[in-house]
Amino acid sequence: MKYQFVRGSLIGMLALGIVLPLGLMAQSKPQYGSLAEALRSAGNLYGSQGPQSVNWTNGGNKYSYTNNDEIHSMDPKTLNDELIFKNQGLTFPGSAKGFEYESFQWSHDSKHLVFKTNLRKIYRRSGISDYYIYDLDSKQLKQAAKDARSAELSPDGSKVGIERGGNMFTYDFATGQEKQLTGDSTSENGIFNGHYDWVYEEEFGQEQAWNWSPDSKYMAFWQFDEHTVPDFQMTNYEGQHPDNIHISIPQVGDANPVVKIGVIDVASGKKVWLTPDETGDFYIPRIYWTSNPDVLAMMTLNRAQNHLKLYFFNVKTGEHHVVMEEQNSTWVAIFNFYTNVNDMIYFPEKSKEFFWVSDRSGYYHIYRYNYDGKLINQVTKGNWDMIKVSGIDPESKKIYYLSAETSGLEQQFYAIKFDGSDKTKLSTVPGFHDINMSPNTKYYLDSYSNVSTPLHVALNDDKGKTLKMLEDNKGVSDFIKDHAYSAPEFFNFKTADGTSLDGYIIKPFNFDPNKKYPVVMTVYGGPESHDVFNSFSADMWQQWLAQNGYIVANVNNRGIANYGSAFMKIVYKQLGKYESNDFAETAGYLAKLPFVDASKMAIMGTSYGGYSTTYTLLTHPGVFSVGIANSPVTDWRLYDDIYTERYMAPLSDNENGYKNSSDMTFAGNLKDHLLLIHSMSDDNVHPANTMQLLTALTNSGKDVDLRIYPPGAHGAAYNWESYILIESVSYQYLERYLKGNCDLPNLNAK
Known part of the structure; x- marks a missing residue:
């Protein structure tokens, strides 16, 4: 379901006002000859993203990055840049094939x-x-594992931990031997160790289901038993007798895999199962090694995901106790896909304290605990959301974090003491900042942009001083000076019930305020996501629409993060209701602008954006005359249980909510043009969603347009040609039904 596009937005606008950024007036500047040309030129706006594959080394005193296939090391103190690895002349051991890596x-x-x-x-x-x-010293390359799902060096560098075929292994450098640690996984029994099933990987956001202990003595791992989980099948229809792919995926109300945590003493091979005091159906979404060598923290969530417990386990004996509990009337967040937040709890090394991020005050803030589970103090406070912890320094007792304190449209960087004192704003440029901080918190890379500034990447020290500007994307700035480009302009308005919403529009090239233009709203809108930021817009689809006389719009609807829990969690148990209301009210606000043609408005999106599109058309018919929905959920009973039950509650507790959030309930209301796009190989939003909606519409005597792309995955596109075709089909649909343009080029013409 998570198929998110982050687009630009602006801070500091007046209510109901419009900000006019640089780059709007594009008359007489070069434009794009075709949609394909526009999409191919995305790099001109996207520019360079700065150092790639950044890894902090030497305790955080250096970082490595890649340049093509070379790996470089940068010393922030001296600014010395050193080449430490290159592919040239290196082959796979025992082979003449040139070495390549993922x-x-x-x-x-x-x-x-x-x-x-x-x-x-x-x-x-x-x-x-x-x-x-x-080996960087000997420059020797050795194979450590073949056909493994994951592999990782032990912290002391003596071994490689391996998960292969659902079992755990180690490879010992001293002996050159591989040792098998588990043997209870087979292809027939549905039991596997060290990797996640589909739904845990997708909805709890991690890939590797095991961890080394910091002292290299233990490996802690998840074990899954999914033999009771329903089987999902899909095919791309290729071949004389198409193959079906089988995946165990629990949907709403289905049986979940049985999950438990094991810890292996690597030297002795002894295995201890860590069993929490839970009954019924529950999840184990996270484990963490604490600063006590033999203590593992385990997080459990009930199936409704509104009651979290944090256990401390002695991994030698299995003895345990609950350290902290968190309950919520909606859901308890343990990570956020959209902001790349993997954890909401942090265990600093060499510290007997931990930090938990909670929205118990109505906004997400940091809370400080000791290992006895006693709350020491709330670290951050205010009517704004803390977004992401970037670094923790136990020596100076400082936490570094990103927050929406200045605005829900911004992401700014701060430092604060553990006790909540001495808060300092380290970022100075308005806009969206993303931080990659060294583990010792001495340095960080700040990647930032705003609506009129392309992405910059700066190397800074812990005081916020820029040591070196690594990327300023001057080429992008020069490009938009010399080429047609329309930047976002931002607005704010209040809905009928008094809720303040932020949004943006992108005006057509050669904009004439005396003309009226059609509007295309490109939406996502799912819970905990965020669409409109004060960041540079490099979306070439939107630029193509602007070139061809469309106004493009988007809005931060209710359900979106960074505006407080009341704004976000109002969607609980009633997905679709407030999102569609806010899209419809945004259309109403835009319709009052003198240059908008209110009779020619479209809404389109992918994944949750596809659901937003279909549900809005069906529950607010006539507001948008056209909808384009790619890979939409159409009934939440057809989606996976972890995501859905987090926001809708288990089915037995909310049957009416599921009915009222279903497109099928309102299929008879359709009066507008709708294009549905889906892949038959979508393991995320299953094709049954589109197919069941088609049946409901047909039974109501309603006709829609349908495009199926069998080999594609979620989002339908599976190669460049399919991507161009899907975008071209969507564009022609807008041209035909918003502009009445029936004289369209043949998409098959060369």
Whole structure:
């Protein structure tokens, strides 16, 4: 369901006002000859994203980055840049084939690189790969694991932990031997160790289901038993007798896999199961090693995901106790996909304190606990959301974090003491900042932009001083000076019930305020996501629409994050209701602008944006005359249980809510043009969603347009040609039904 596009937005606008950024007036500047040309030129606006594959090494005193296939090391203190690895002349051991890699990780001693090669994708994050170890001193390359789902060096560098075929192994460098640690997984029994099932990987956001202990003595791992989980089948219809792919995916109300945590003493092979005091159906979404060598923290969630417990386990004995509990009338968040927040709880090394991020005050803030579970103090406070903890320094007792304190449209960087004192704003440029901080918190990379400033990447020290500007994307700035470009302009208005909403419009090239233009709202809108930021817009689809006389719009609807819990969690148990209301009211606000043609408005989106599109057309008919829905959920009973029950509650507790959030309930209301797009190989939003909506519409005597792309995954596109075709079909649909343009080019013409 998570198929998110982040687009630009602006801070500091007056209510109901419009801000006019640089780059709007595009008359007489070069434009794009075709949609394909526009999409191919995306790099002109996207520019450079700065150093790639950044990894902090040497305890945080250096970082590595990639330049093509080379790996460089940067010393922030001296600004010395050193080439430490290159592919040239290197071959796979025992082969003449040139060495290539997918990604890499560092050993804790910063003397070895672990390369992932020959990746064969499985789900969104995971895949089967071969792993090689490179010694920086000897410059020797050795294979460490073949056909493994994951592999990682032990912290002391003596071994490689491996998960292969649902079992755990280690490879010992001293002996050159591989040792099998578990043997209870087979292809027939539905039991596997060390990797997640589909729904845990997708909805709890992690790939590797095991962790080394900091002292390299133990490996803690998840075990899954999914033999009771329903089987989902899909095919791309290729071949004389198409193959069906089988995946165990629990949908709403289905049986979940049985999950437990094991810890193996690597030296002895002894295994201890850590059993929490839970009954019924529950999840174990996270485990963490604490600063006590033999203590593992385990997080449990009830199936409704509104009651969290944090256990401390002695991994030698299995003895345990509950340290902290968190309950909520809606849901308790343990990570956020959209802001790349993997954790809401933090255990600093060499500290007997931990930090928990909670919205118990109505806004997300940081809370400080000791290992006895006693709340010491609330660290951040205010009517704004803390977004992400970027670094924690136990020595100076400082936390570094990103927040929406200045506005829900901004992401700014701060430092604060553990006791909540001495808060300092480190970022100075208005806009969206993303921080990659060294583990010792001495340095950080600040990637930032705003509506009139392309992405900049700066290397800073812990006081916020810029040591070096790594990327300023001057080429992008020069490009928009010399080429047609329309930047977002931002607005704010209040809905009928008094809720304040932020949004943006992108005006057509050669804009004439005396003309009236059609509007295309491009939406996502799912809970905990965020659409409109004060960040640079590089969306070439939107620029193509602007070139061809469309106004493009978007809004931060209710359900969106960074405006407080009341704004976000109002959608609980009633997905679709407030999102569609806010899209319809945004259309009403835009319709009053003198240059908007209120009779020619479209709404379109993918994944949750597809659901937003269909549900809005069906519950607010006539507001938008056209809808384009790619890979839409159409009934939440057809989606996976972890995501859906988090926001809708289990089905038995909310049957009317599920009915009222279903497109099928309102299928008879359709009066507008609707294009549905889906892949038959979508393991995320299953094709049944579109097919069941088609049946409901047909039974109501309603006709729609349909495009199926069998080999595609979620989002339907599966290669460049399919991507161009889907965008072209969507554009022609807008041209035909918003502008009445029936004289359209043949998409098959060369």
